Amino acid sequence: GLELEKCLRSNMCLPKAPQVRLVNRGSSSNIFINNTAYANFLYSRFHASVVDKETAAVSLVCLEEDLPFIAFRAVSNLAGAESSTNNEASTFAPLAAKNAVMFVLKFLTLLK
Numbered sequence: 001g002l003e004l005e006k007c008l009r010s011n012m013c014l015p016k017a018p019q020v021r022l023v024n025r026g027s028s029s030n031i032f033i034n035n036t037a038y039a040n041f042l043y044s045r046f047h048a049s050v051v052d053k054e055t056a057a058v059s060l061v062c063l064e065e066d067l068p069f070i071a072f073r074a075v076s077n078l079a080g081a082e083s084s085t086n087n088e089a090s091t092f093a094p095l096a097a098k099n100a101v102m103f104v105l106k107f108l109t110l111l112k
Contacts, residue, residue, distance in 0.1 A: 018095075
């Protein structure tokens with residue numbers, strides 16, 4: 001049971017509490033996706049429910065160096081979505097980062 005933070009400040013909160021979710025298939029690229037049609041294409045064609053910009057690069061280095069690797073990602077925006085909470089990644093990236101750190105720390109305690 002990990003309760004993630006919902007608010008950056010008292011006047012800037014997500015409409016719903018964030019959740020830890022297992023993603024069966026994600027995608028990683030060198031572009032920031034803010035296009036609903038393209039996000040829908042990635043999901044319909046590849047069943048990718050999240051897209052990030054860094055995981056592929058890190059995983060490739062780990063693969064080449066024969067290092068174990070696991071990725072934990074915090075989603076900070078919804079591609080192409082309009083929202084009353086301002087859907088910009090720059091708005092909720094600090095909250096996503098804080099929640100990601102909380103999750104990783106909890107994960108590490110469970111490994112002990």
